[in-house]
Amino acid sequence: DAGVIQSPRHEVTEMGQEVTLRCKPISGHNSLFWYRQTMMRGLELLIYFNNNVPIDDSGMPEDRFSAKMPNASFSTLKIQPSEPRDSAVYFCASKIAEGSYEQYFGPGTRLTVT
């Protein structure tokens, strides 16, 4: 199993640009989570999906952030326009069906907005 795949691994962009982060969950997992990790705020849940449907987006910081999951094997997190305070490591995680609660994390995307 390849595990959760995220791309790109590193992204450097200028303030105001659009950024799209990508995630491929583990095959057969039906829940997908987007997290953000910073030194100041630690690990924050941004949004999660069950069966491709957004369930809880209360962690999304503001309207500049949006996430989609068009099918069971792909999700995107978009920031438009990006700001320096968005600089962080963004993780995607997936979880198998009901009855199992542990999540499996991808390697993360390190975003730097200058």
Added chain:
Amino acid sequence: AQSVAQPEDQVNVAEGNPLTVKCTYSVSGNPYLFWYVQYPNRGLQFLLKYITGDNLVKGSYGFEAEFNKSQTSFHLKKPSALVSDSALYFCAVREYGGATNKLIFGTGTLLAVQP
């Protein structure tokens, strides 16, 4: 509201000595508890979980955790630390209620094992 607390930002231990990373929880109902480890520049890796059953749970890399209901604790332990165990450790609890799949993570404890 559910929460976990990791009272120590950093734990230092000499290689070969036993280690303990502390976690306390606050939940409504029966807790589902987890430990994760994060190595530098990597994602979090699942170590072990407590759902029900034996209070002593064994996990990956020789780690174990003890669930203590009276003290609302779920401390991570290892009998003999390795330098390669140096990493950031997170305790987490499943958010209780409904069909939620959310895990609530602690702030993390940095474990430093000195050779």
